[in-house]
Amino acid sequence: MIVAATAGHVDHGKSALVRALTGRDPDRLAEERRRGLTLDLGFAWCDLPSGRRAAFVDVPGHERYLHTMLAGLGPVRAALLVVAADQGWSAQTAEHADALAAFAVPHLLLVITRCDLADPGPAAALAHRELLGRGLPAPDPIATSAHTGQGLDALRTAFDRLSLSFPPGPGPVRLWTDRAFTVSGAGTVVTGTLLGGTLRVGDRVELCPSGGDGPTATVRGLHVCDRSVTEASGPTRLAVNLRRVPLVAVPRGSALLTPDAWVTSTLVDVRLHAPDSEPAALPAEVMCHLGTARRPARLRRLADDLARLRLSAPLPLHVGDRLAVRDPGTRTVLGATVLDPMAAHIAGRGAAARLRAALRSATGRPLLADELTRRGLVRSADMRCLGIPLPAGRPEQEWLIDPEHRHQLAERLMVLVWSHRELSPDVPELTREQIRDALGLPDTRVIDLIMSPHLREDHGRIGLANAPLPAALHKAAEIAHWELTTAGLRAPTALRWRELGVSTAELRALTRHGVLVRPAPDVYLTPDAIQQAVAVLQGLPEPFRVSDARTALDAPRRIVVPLLEHLDRQGITEKVTDDGHRRLSAAPTSSPRSTD
The missing domain is CATH 1.10.10 (Arc Repressor Mutant, subunit A)
Known part of the structure; x- marks a missing residue:
């Protein structure tokens, strides 16, 4: 499906064009029908010649409904810019075109309406120049008349070609709600434009209402164009029945989200986009629009085209999201690309300069290499929440690091x-x-x-690894080597080590350096002595008892018992009976390691 919004001046025939294309009236409200004026967002759909489907979000054109217009344009990636042949380009047309440029809507059809009343040429030529001046696509205009049907087939064909640019979008769900109502016996239903991801009956979704983070909810039912479905993939228009969610919890501007897939933030670093690359003229207090949501925000300049936004309430964001930032006083609307929705607080001398330097090279594209270069060290989970694709085919690591x-x-x-x-x-x-x-x-x-x-x-x-013994331990190592070479498996007691002048700290240090092995507290042996003991045990009939080992090793019980337990831990010996009979499980391949 292709989902497109209408844009253009009031009374230029947007709703009449949608009615002519779909056979459905997008004006839902009785007041709209009585006055012949669109006051709120309207919705309609039709089948295209190929069998694909087009859905329309009809927006009001009157200047008093700027917020509603932005809510209609925010969630879509295609639009019809409507200009009446008998009235031409106007102030509200320019305002709507500025909004399309701010949201960077990539697909645009230029439709000249009322061609039965005037020559479409002059209006089309001026509209073409205005679009190019804003950096918008300027396709060949399509001349139409809702009254005579002129150009409607050509418009449907153009939609069919454009729909090929809208394959099912991968990724997590972020459904911006534009309507919410209650259905008897079903409960709360919300509608919105789903750009990407797949939503299924039974899915859990996070609710991000206009006041901030919300709870989770379960999808009870789905409808696409009045037809019940079990799953829906974007792009599409979608109605979602939510289980046990009150209507007040999902006002316009709420979002249904895939859990743990978005950064819900109030502090955002952005790159501003202004015509002709001139520094954007915006006050400190602005209004930010994303999807159907709007947030008052405080803007702090970091550079001519870089700014930090402190939002009044959180928004679910990814790197690369496109915001519309509006001056409430002059109605100026500029675009802003989200560079970092996980912005850190600026604190300390030079922090602002370092932030500017890091953001200057930020592209706003969701690339892992760019994020690693800028951040150095990141969690994989944070990258998913930022919308950054992770390498495919590799086991996921908790942490990722820039080389x-x-x-x-x-x-x-x-x-x-x-x-x-x-x-x-x-x-x-x-x-x-x-x-x-x-x-x-x-x-x-x-x-x-x-x-x-x-x-x-x-x-x-x-x-x-393989570090030489520190000079401070040389004397203790010589004493230990002489004493243990003489004593063999009759290891010195703690009292004897004190008489020799070797401290417990030095014995432990020698153990860590591999000079000694510590099978148990106050028992220290050389690795060679343990290897020799294993060689003796290999000659015993199996299974052997502790007493057999004591006799063969000619060593006291205080040494033999912890030695055998140490060899058990190393996997060299193993118990075969409850009363302590053992056998050798494997011959040692290297010096047994200490348990210290």
Whole structure:
């Protein structure tokens, strides 16, 4: 389906054209029919020659209904700009054309109406020049008459060609509501234009009403052009029956959203678009329009074409969304591309300058590489909420990092580990929490992205891999080596280590450096001694008991029991009976690691 809005001056024949095309009257209100004047948004549809369908959002042309006109143009990507042959281009035509340019509506048909009353040539020529001056597409005009039927077939054919540019849109749902009403026995129904995504009966949707974030709701039913369906994909006009949602919760300007797929924000950085690239003349207090929603906002200039908007209430946004920003005093309407809907507060000296520099290169296109370059480190979930496609075919990581930022953080991590090792040789490794705080990381899991091959992690502590023993531990290492070589598996007690002048902190540091192995508190052995013990155990008949191991190893129970438990943890031995009989499960391939 193609969904298009009408645009043009009051009484230029927009509603009459829609009636002639569809056979349906878009004016719903009795007052509209009585006065022959569109006061609110109207809706109608028709089948095209190809079998595809066109739906129309008819907007009021009177200057007093500017807000309603913007609500009609905001959610669509195609429009008919209607100019009457007998009246030509007018002030409201220009205002509507400015709104089309502000929203960057990409598909436009120029329709000259009332061609039975005047030559369409002059009106068409002026309209063509005005559109080009605003940077809008300026297609060949289609001359029509709702009274005689002239040009209606050509207009339907043009719609058919244009509909090929509107395949079903992927992505999450954001349905802007333009009507809400109650149906007896069904409850609340909202209508709107769905540009992309698929909505199904039974889906959960988030409600973002005009006052801010709302709750979730369940889709009870769907209708497309008065026909009940179980699912609908954009672009289409859609009526949605919501389960147990009060009517007041979904006024015009509300949105039905795919959960966790949008940034709902009040602080937004944008690039302003003005004719002829001149600095946009806007006051500090403006009105912002997106979809059918409007928000008062405070505008802060960051540069000639860059600004920050502080909205009075949240809007659901993606990078690249197009806002219309209006001066309430002069009715000037300018376009604004959303660069960052997750804007951070500006604080500290030089923060505004850094923000300007970062935003100057922002394109407003939803590209992951651009976001990583600007942000450095991001959550994958945040990228989805910003509308940034993630790489396909790869396992999703919680955190994504820019390559240059990764390089910088990896260098800082190496410097941090080296510095800490020099200052604290007895505890040379750092915990993940210490690294997180020192580097200002948001999550300890980011460390996995910046770990160097020159670093290793052991029992939650990170230090240098294959690092030489610090000079401060050389003496303690010599004493421990001499004592343990002499004692073998009859390891010194805590009292004996104190007599030797080796502190508990030094013993633990030697363990972390791999000089010693600590099978249990106050039991320290060399890796060679443990390897030799395993070789002795391999000669025992299996299964063997603790007493068998004590006899074979010629070692006291205070050593043998924790040694066997250590070998159990390493997967070298395993218990086969409840009373402690063991067997060797595998021969060790390297020195057993400490449990310290």
